[in-house]
Amino acid sequence: MTTSGAPTRPRFKRSSPRKKSQLRSRRLAAGEAEAAGGPALARAPLPSPLEVDAVPRIGHALPREFFEVDALDLAPRLLGKLLRRDEVILRITEVEAYRPNDSACHGRFGITARTAPVFGPGGHAYVYLCYGLHMMLNIVADMEGVGAAVLIRSCSPVTGLETIQRRRGQQTEKPILLTGPGKVGQALGLSTDWSNHPLYTPGGLEVLDGPEPEAILVGPRVGIDYASPEHVAAPWRFAIAGTPWISAPKNTLWPR
Template sequence: MKRTLRFKRVSPKLKKPIPTIGPVCDDDGTQPIQPLETKSTPISELPIDKMTILPSTFFQIDALDLAPRLLGKFLRRDDVVLQITEVEAYRPNDSACHGRFGVTARTAPIFGAGGHAYVYLCYGLHAMLNVVADKEGVGAAVLIRSCAPISGLQTVQHRRGQKTDKPVLLTGPGKVGQALGLSTEWSNHPLYTPGGLEILDGPVPEKMLIGPRVGIEYALPEHANALWRFAIGGTPWISAPKNTLRPHSSYNSCPKEAKNT
């Protein structure tokens, strides 16, 4: 598809550990909104309505490759547009991934083709949005942990029941699902088709943070400690804990062995 904006092409082949879907984490929300920026154009000035919807092929790669590529992209539903600022990757044979249970009524969407949504309830309350990755039958996904509001702030505040523009509004996966008005009925929804919930192309962040995933103490040590959590560096729109994140010094090349651990 043609790109309407001139951003760096996303070509990193990140290869790191395995992710899982964790509970909602709060942030202290002490900093005001700071739109992410590229080298030249502030996000607040980007023509969101002219941005392209990412094609299905964008998502049909390993979850560890897809996760960092989702940073900076936009989620759009109705008048709400959120920019993805933090994600976690979950892969096959990952003791933290829902796919470990096999195909069930709940997990069937995660085994679909990449580019669909997988929404599940955490604690029976919080709708957690995951982007299915890889080919059909693999059983992998990327959890959207945090976002920054770009438009539709009043709608987001109404859905969240919080009259604030601070990071606490969207720093946590349950908060993102609530801000978008999602339920489990959104599972299997194609994120690459117009209407409903879409993922739009966006700028590649210049700085990235990595760290272990959150709330997966039940997983095997090699999976619980895997650095499969990714976040945009320099933004306050990141969930807790932040002290487990560190700068990712090698943006385009990660050790091959990391993906095999």
């Protein structure tokens, strides 16, 4: 609402002498940095909040023996571990286990040109194309010849956010960026050529040690209605509790 008459002069809050002194000190420091050939403090880029806490905790590549266990044991152990390809590092936040004699596992078809990596050594990648669109990353579990793997369902970004966004075609930092197995494969720039790649060797695509989650959620796997009832209901889906980087549905998960 406005009133007639002379316009009222705007009031500005005065800065305290102490605050003025602090601002003056910052400007002087910035000028000194530029004079010395360094960047001004005001222009120094701030680290991404996604990277600040995670980068110092990146560990070494996990050994092959880490993966040579039952898929149901490997799946929760992978939560909090890191996937690295070039400058992109993702923290694994959600997985699903697929085991021998599992009516939802690709190993049920036996060894074919597509499924052969599932029967390979533990710690190798199994990447397959889903619906002709999505590259799905699995980590082979157990010993060679068993036919078991863990599907990487969701991750959170640690480094390489711009590359992730470009590959995904989404300029966002929200969980929609990486909550879903096809999104993870796209963010890492994977193709089926990565199948059989050893994830415990330096370079390329590798799994690194990372901080263990404080609590874990479990529930039935997603999108396996074709499987037998006992396997549809089996609580072989695992996720980090308290993180938003989990795919839908979330209401089928409960504390472990």
